[in-house]
Amino acid sequence: MKSLQQLVFNNTYSQLPSLFGTSVTPQPLSNPYLISVNPHIAKLLELDINAIQSDDFVNIFSGNDTLAGFDPIAMKYTGHQFGQYNPDLGDGRGLLLGEVQTSHGKKWDIHLKGSGLTPYSRMGDGRAVIRSSIREYLASAAMAGLGIPTSHALAVIGSDTHVCREKQEFGATLIRVSESHIRFGHFEYLFYTQQHDQLRLLADYVIQHHFPECQQVEKPYAALFEQVCENTAKMIAHWQAVGFAHGVMNTDNMSILGLTFDYGPYGFLDDYNPGYICNHSDYSGRYAFNQQPSIGLWNLSALGYALAPIIDKSDIEHALEIYQHQLQMHYSKLMRQKLGLFDSQEQDNELFQQLFNLLKQQSIDYTLFFRTLSMLSQDELDNASSHFSSLSENTTAIDEWLADYKKRISNTDDQQRLALMLKSNPKYILRNYLAQLAIDGAEQGNFTFVENLLTVLHDPFDEHPNFEDLADLPPKWGKELEISCSS
Known part of the structure; x- marks a missing residue:
């Protein structure tokens, strides 16, 4: 494992023309302190955990010091926000500090969120607060534990710097780690400013560093878009499949690598509600849970439009059809795994639809229903009411569905089914009220709850007997939390 000074940087993005971003020096936080560090991300970077827990680390990643190899850049991009094109976007409170290269040649962006003013801050202050930083820190750990493509977060640093949001809060920085921070909006910026040569240059850069296999085909840009x-x-x-709502699926929040990032007013489903709106600022429900597949298509269409100078229209249309096919195929596979189904049968769609109707009508907790089902053998399904009584007052409808489900799995090996379900249905998810409890503790100087959540979220399919309460049904107040973009 390496010390901070032994990190190897290879800052390829900073070698692009200056129009891709602006060099900016981070603005320091006052009296910074370490809130939490994720040891699994330290391992990704081959970084000694002791180096992260040092004063040097805190000073460097709070803007009070620097590290040889850093080349801080605020990236320039644009994008569609709630369906409207906004030309005045970019890294308004974050900086790409550098690109660390591991001993295996893997490249990781090191990004500092909450680093202060940049040319793209608009009317903002360029700061992040403890609240939003902890939410992103925990969310990225949760998604990684669930096996969902995501950016990562190495650590959270707090401070005594006052920041004004809906109330006075304290400034923080999040050290984000990702294979790339390039977004759909980077390409939209170059298209709408008619810099088509630079658009091609950026596509070449993405192919070279992230999709080298596209270089070997007849139409590399079409292959990239596919x-x-x-x-x-x-x-x-x-x-x-897991019941996650992002909340702000603007094109500037969409990763060119298909990573989940820019965590803000996200939420995991508690009671199953397909129209769940996690972002209190989303007045129209554009980014509701059940709208995410169609918004993904909308965003990809916007990206395809931006790539039109270098990709034929027919190839763009073909790639968008691939999106819809792949989405349905992968979603169906994941949902079958959640029910322990090893093959696809004609009646499965009806079985799933009946289940979704049941969950919605009775407001049953999405995660706990599937986890409970994962614990029941075929013999136990005949008298399963007691297992679901805490999730629903009316278990008659559940019993009726379970009878159909038992018929469907009658020829399935029970041990194999349960093993598949237990690794497909998490016991622990990052419910909003759990994140809020972690924030409340951290703002009072107690980081224990943050660490406890980090433990279970890294392995959410395991039992963790010391943390059983973190898998409980949320309290009523926990279902009513309002999360907005200011998070």
Whole structure:
């Protein structure tokens, strides 16, 4: 494992023309302190955990010091926000500090969120607060634990710097780690400013560093777009299967690699509600849970439009069809795994629809229903009412569905079915009220709850007997939390 000074940087993005971003020096936080560090992300970077827990680390990643190899850049991009094109976007409170290269040649962006003013801050202050930083820190850990493509977060640093939001809060920085921070909006920026040569240059850069296999085909840019469509489809299929709502699926928040990032007013389903709106600022429900697949298509269409100068229209249309096919295929596969089904049968659609209707009508907790089902053998399904009594007052309808489900799995090996279900249905998810409890503790200087959540979220399919309460049904107040973009 390496010390901070032994990190190897290879800052390829900073070698692109200056129009791709602006060099900016981070603005320091006052009296910074370490809130939490994720040891699994330290391992990704081959970084000694002791180095992260040092004063040097805190000073460097709070803007009070620097590290050889850093080349801080605020990236320039644009994008569609709630369906409207906005030309005045970019890294308004974050900086790409550098690109760390591991001993295996893997490249990781090191990004500092909450680093202060940049040319793209608009009317903002360029700061992040403890609240939003902890939410993203925990969310990225949760998604990684669930096996969903995501950006990562190495650590959260708090401070005494006052920041004004709906109330006075304290500034923080999040050290984000990702294979790339390039977004759909990077390409939209170059298209709408008619910089088509630079658009091609950026596509070449993405292919070289992330999709080298596209270099070997007749139409590399079309192959790139196809890959982006497929990766995005897989990501959103995972979201839908696990019950995750992103909340702000603007094109500037969409990763060109199909990673979940820019966590803000996200939410995991508690009671099953397909129209769940996690973002209190989303007045029209554009980004409701059940709208995410169609919004993914909308965003990819916007990206395809931006790539029109270098990709034929027919190839763009073909890639968008691939998105829809891949999304349905991967979602169906994931949902079958959640029910322990090893093959696809004609009646499965009806079985699933009846289940979704049941969950919705009785407001049954999405995660706990599937986890409970994962614990029941075929023999136990005949008298399963007691197992679901905490989730629903009316178990008669559940029993009726379970009878149909038992018929469907009658020829399935029970041990194999349960094993598949237990690794497909998490016991622990990052419910909003759990994130809020972690935030409340951290704002009072107690980081224990953050660490406890980090433990279970890394392995959400395991039992964790010391943390059983973190898998409980949420309290009523926990279902009523309002989360807005200011998070």
